[in-house]
Amino acid sequence: MKVVFSNRAYTALLSETYEKITTETGGVFLGYYEDETWYIVEAIDPGPTSIFEVAYFEYDQKYVTHLINKIARMYKKNLSLIGLWHRHPGSFDIFSNTDDGTNYSYAQLAPQGAISALVNIDPQFRLTVYHVPKNLKYKKIPYEVGDQHFPKGVLDLLTSEELHNKINRNENADYIRSLQVRIAPKMKLSEMMSSICSKLEEFDVTEHMEEIKAETVNDEFLDRISGEVFEDLEYLTEQADIAVKVKMTARYLCLFDDSGETEIRVFFSHIGSIDKFIFIYENKSYEYSSGMFARIIEEGISSEVEEDTSFWGNLKKIFKIKRR
Numbered sequence: 001m002k003v004v005f006s007n008r009a010y011t012a013l014l015s016e017t018y019e020k021i022t023t024e025t026g027g028v029f030l031g032y033y034e035d036e037t038w039y040i041v042e043a044i045d046p047g048p049t050s051i052f053e054v055a056y057f058e059y060d061q062k063y064v065t066h067l068i069n070k071i072a073r074m075y076k077k078n079l080s081l082i083g084l085w086h087r088h089p090g091s092f093d094i095f096s097n098t099d100d101g102t103n104y105s106y107a108q109l110a111p112q113g114a115i116s117a118l119v120n121i122d123p124q125f126r127l128t129v130y131h132v133p134k135n136l137k138y139k140k141i142p143y144e145v146g147d148q149h150f151p152k153g154v155l156d157l158l159t160s161e162e163l164h165n166k167i168n169r170n171e172n173a174d175y176i177r178s179l180q181v182r183i184a185p186k187m188k189l190s191e192m193m194s195s196i197c198s199k200l201e202e203f204d205v206t207e208h209m210e211e212i213k214a215e216t217v218n219d220e221f222l223d224r225i226s227g228e229v230f231e232d233l234e235y236l237t238e239q240a241d242i243a244v245k246v247k248m249t250a251r252y253l254c255l256f257d258d259s260g261e262t263e264i265r266v267f268f269s270h271i272g273s274i275d276k277f278i279f280i281y282e283n284k285s286y287e288y289s290s291g292m293f294a295r296i297i298e299e300g301i302s303s304e305v306e307e308d309t310s311f312w313g314n315l316k317k318i319f320k321i322k323r324r
């Protein structure tokens, strides 16, 4: 296993280290993993309200989440959050207990785990890169720097022609596809879906099943569903801190949470003959309309009746903290 930095990512890391030369600092890596190699395309800075002290460092999560999504959308290739780095004082090039916690949450983002790198200046600049598997059995791995080590086309940005086309055709589906980079999620999609579904009546789609199955995925169909789901997806990722990935499968727009061991899926479709959107979760179907999940969550949070130990209680805490 090895790591490859793009010229830009490596320069960003060095530049951030130099800028905060007297304190800790760090950042996150945007890239992808393939054939035992971690390709780091971009290194994102930790944000204006991150905390820099000599031996302590904390990210501005909102800023970082915002920026990794923003930058990932400029690339042709689908990029994800694949790891992080930070500086340590002196020659301390192993992880602290706090680091273990942070590394752990990153390692849960993908089956192959994540990478975590440490910078020391003792007194020369030194970078140590670790692979962080889900069980936290760290292993030092080698790295190299240079765009020439990347497969052809991986570092390509979207062309202005491609963006013109997207803008002019208002491609919801494409945009939704790119809403996938998440950082250290606090809630699971499964918890949220179970709570939402407990507040809904099932909608029997038996008589429409043939129609749903006959629906073939084309751009127009996907755009329609994406447009309907868009508001809730933004809400889930930006407000509720839920890890969500989106895939277009045959016939469905599929939301899933692959941060855990089992994949949780929510399928969205449209029944043309009665002009209704539906979603299917754990083999039960429900009627769906734009912004519905957000409304149910907001109602749950503002209701005073709920137990504090429940999902809603936890969500309330998260929202109170975020909205202060």
Ligand SMILES: [Zn+2]
Residues within 6 Å of the ligand: 086, 087, 088, 095, 096, 099
């Ligand atoms: Zn540390």
